[in-house]
Amino acid sequence: MANVLEINKLSVAYGKVEAVSDISLAVGEGQIVTVIGPNGAGKTTTLSAIMGLLPSRGQVSFDGQVEVVPEVERMVVRGMNLVPEKRELFGTMSIEDNLLLGAFQRHRHGHRDHAATMEEVYALFPRLKERRKQAAGTMSGGERQMLAVGRALMAKPKLLMLDEPSLGLAPLIVREIFRIIAELRRRGVSILLVEQNARAALQVADYAYVLENGQVRMHGEAGALRNDPRVIESYLGLASKHQEMLAS
Template sequence: MLEVNSLKVKYGRAEALKGVSLTVGQGKVVAVLGSNGAGKSTLLKAISGLVPVSKESSIRLNGEEISGLPPDKIVAKGISYVPEGRKIFPGLTVRENLRIGAYLRQDKKGIEEDMERCYELFPRLKERSNQRAGTLSGGEQQMLAISRALMSKPKLLLLDEPSMGLAPVLVERIYEKIAQIREQGVTMLLVEQNANLALTISDYVYVIANGEIKLQGAAKDFLRERDLVKAYLGS
């Protein structure tokens, strides 16, 4: 589904990504692991069109080149991004946040049906449908950020550090829901520092350090090589 080749991103003179290549197959969950500053979030922002990439970089979705497209066009192609730190709209209600996730859609009935599906996935959001998003707990805001992304009916869901800043019990709950989303057939590219969580839900894993892919392989193999992974994650 997704093919990234020779992806390079610079911030000024600093090279954040140095020719990263990876693939995400249809219906699969692929994890990108790495420590702070490794280039994980930059990778997702580049795929989403939020940061410029070099001319030799290639990002293809179902065979179509999308590098260089503006973010709204990339969403229209079927990629939805759940950013680090959630980035919900605090002054709007839960329902209004969800409707923003469907801003490119015109099928009113389908939008309402998908909103109900999000409420089924995260019942807490239904209870707080008319509550301002800024008053939600951190875990509830993460639920909202994921649901907002799902409202665009993505072919590929990008998740940036979904466990960040959450209590362990909430992290487990969020990952249970991510597993349910996977069961619904949604393809995902997941960025995480929490290797244990990512490995339990993923099919394939890339380890990134200093803007380069250092290791890759099936998640089940990485579960047997935790010391090797820790050497690159620094923990």
Template sequence: MSNRTLLKVDRLEVRYGAIDAIKGISLHVDQGEIVTIIGGNGAGKSTLMKTISGLEPAAAGHVMFDERDITSMPGHLRLPLGIAQSPEGRQVFPDQSVLDNLLLGAYHRKDTQTDIDSDIEEQFTIFPRLRERQNQMAGTMSGGEQQMLAIARALMSRPRLLLLDEPSLGLAPLIVKEIFSVIRMLKERGVTILLVEQMANQALAVSDRAYVLETGRITLEGKGSELRRNPKVRAAYLGDHG
């Protein structure tokens, strides 16, 4: 695995009016890694993801992608660089078919239709249920199917960095298991992933490294396996109060 740093967040601050949502945090994601950010509600996890993808402006600090400063770059220009987000709450296009949602994921690409068709076929291999549902309106599918579609749509942009924001939120345990096995498979294929996830145990199990975010600050960082064993993390996020 290459140790080349793909994403570097340096002393980042994000504010909503007078509220400091992100308070000077620094982190990095190396190529080929899965890095997880865990933290409670209101910790600033989704704000961080939105700032990396360009949906939320930074008040101070820097976001670097592949050694390029993208702090002030609009979100729609970050996608062609290789940053794709599967957002919290899925946000598929409900009145479009599954197939149209996938095609929208590739809208900025200048490849041939053959290449795009080949990538659609690849998504159907990763998510067989989407093949069965390809002509169905996305809004009529189950939450789990919509989550699979949101990830597949992000993958259609051929991302160099995939941002997964709460992929297990509101899903049945069986579907959560399926989503995490897909995340493992993507890692094996060399996809670099920054994952924000409430299911801390599963997330740390698939992660190379992780950061704990509390009220806008990073309070702990380390290997996923180390944080899984950390008593503070176990008590706060893994339901271990013994």
């Protein structure tokens, strides 16, 4: 399997404090790869550096091409997209207009397929179509997450990076979000998933990395890590019934 993303010895510092140290990871084409770990482990920082939102050292290779200094606009044009934890929607704009903004870079580069892409997004998220004229700021948390993912899909990404997609959502909505993540893989989208809900993440992922204090402590097939005593003790033991309900 070819890798759509390869990270080699990625490091990020905030002033003199190194938040991420020499991280190496890979995402294969059509794979879901998850990064789990405690708060402050460097998970969000890693995604931001890959996307070019933060300066970093190391090597980022995307779709077979090394990015010496990743730049956000270039990464989006090349087929990478990030759905941030805070979703960052335009609250006063309609759902439909938020989606159209997701296709802006493709439109700038001569692609005129946004109408067909929007119908694909609406097929994934029928609720967005029902409410397409509604202001994004009036939506529930789950609907905003769906819109944030839909907007990213408007760019037709080869790699979709998701930062804490289940954060703050009700259990039923969490299950729906993870069902959609699995469906996106079925459609050929590669996904790098940062997620606090380790049980749900390991349930849906093909491969996993465990991040602690800015370093990769463990990695392997998601199914193997799900049954690893160290992972169970550190990440799956606490509130395991609640996490199991969200993952099922």
